[in-house]
Structure formats: structure tokens, C-alpha cells
Amino acid sequence: MVTLQKMNTDEFKQYLDTAVADFAKEKVSAGNWEEEDSLQRAKDEFSKLLPDGENSENNYLYTVLNEKNEGAGIIWLARQSPEKGFIYDIRIKDEHQGKGYGKETMKAIEEKAKQLGMNKIGLHLFGHNKIARGLYEKIGYKTTNVLMEKEIL
Template sequence: MMVRLDQMNSEEFQKYLSFAIKYFADEQIKSGNWKLEEAISKATVEYEKLLPEGQDTENNHLFTIRDGSKEVGMIWLAQITNEKGFIYGLNIWEGNQGKGYGKKTMQEIEVLAKKFGLKSIGLHVFAHNNIARDLYEKLGYKEKNIKMEKTL
């Protein structure tokens, strides 16, 4: 496996954005945060705030993950301050999951983050996403906050 991170072009970004809005909306519904009828519009607003200039939004680095010429996923790293980064998205496309692409991508993004001068990287993972939580813990990411809620 030879993982390479290539800056997204506009076509790849549009494909990612369509996927990401739906995925984020679905995850918010699963978590009990949003209702079905409002989820897509709320997710769209969030992405418009985070990426007002699309893939050209300053301090945001959106990459297509490739294994050779094959597209296997995407990762989005935002530079929050001069020293802190935040991964807003890591998605390995269906059919490519469970093959080590997530782990290798995280290792590659850490190399790039250091080149950008970052000293730390944060990320968010939904509590129900045990596969992602396990991966991040194995890579040395530590929980900093835990939000808990009870539905009545």
C-alpha cells in the first residue's frame, strides 16, 4: 500500500461536499442531536460556515487519499492557530475500509501538519463510531472532553 495525499481539485471537492453533508447529517441524527427533517439544512449551514470559499478556504487543507492511482478516501485538516490543527473529516470510501488506509492516512497527515508548523492536532469522533475511536486511540489521540446526555 502506497498512500498519497493529493490536494483536492474542484470536481473532487464537490463530490466530497455532497457526501460530507449527508454523512454529517446522518451522524447527527444517529447521535440524537438533530431531527431528520432539519438535518440536511443544518449540515449545509455548518459546511458553508467552515468552508466559505470551498476547497480554497484559507488555512484548510483538503486532500484526496490515493493508493497509486486509486482514490480510496479523503481527509480535511484545518489550521486553527499557528500551532493547532483540527481534522474535520477523514473518510475512507466503502470497499476500502479495514485495509489500513485510515491509519496510514493519519500518519501522513501528521507529517504534513509538522511541515505546516503545527504542534498538535485535534479531532471529533461521534461516540457511536467505535472503529474510528479505536483507531485514534491506537495512534495516541487522547480524550479531552466527554459530552454526555440522557434522553427523557
């Protein structure tokens, strides 16, 4: 069983440091950005999405606590429209993976979204993340768009 607790300032700073660097790497790996400016671009993206940090309007950042009240991960939900949310990030720490926390976190965020008046949640994942895709499909998420790209040299 997991509990979602609003992220505090220290947790947010730790999250942001890791998330920005990871996002930059993912964008480079996916072929979307060049490595030399990827970190700055990632910082800019996060600044636009979260202008007031963890207290940014229509953004809900949570620390995922396990049954021992340990920080097992994070999840970030944003309101895209009055009735639709979007999961910008979900992370379960390596040492807590394989214990069902990802699935439980998704169920918990769906409940939070309902409480906030949302009736639909979207998310994005990079094409190479097959483990996450399997989880999302298993719990009822459907593919709505597929972007494809080919490098022609």
C-alpha cells in the same frame, strides 16, 4: 503507502454532496438535530467552515491516493490556531477499508501538519464510532473531553 493530493474542484463537489448528507444523518442519529431541518443545518455548517470551498483559508482538503494512484478516500485538516490543527473529516472508501489506509492517512496528515507548523492535532468522533476510536487510540490520540446526554421524558 498513501499519498495526499490537494482536492480538486470536482473531487470537492463529490465530497461535499456525500459529507453534508452523512453529517446531517449523524447529527440526527446522535440526537442533536431533528430530521426535517438536518440537511439545511448541515449545509449551513459546511458553508461557514468552507466559505471558499476547497480553497478556504486555513483548510487543507486532500484526496487519499493508494499505491496504485487510486482515490482511496479523503481527509480534511483545518488550522484552529497557529500551532493546532483539527481533522474535520477522514473517509476511507468501503472497498479500501481494512488495508491500513486509515492509519497511513493519519500518519500522512500528521506530517503535513508538521510542515504547516502545527504541533498538535485534534479531532471529533461520534460516540458510536468505536472502530475509529480504536484506530485513533492505537496511534496515540488521547480523549480530552467527553460529552454525555440523557433524554428525560
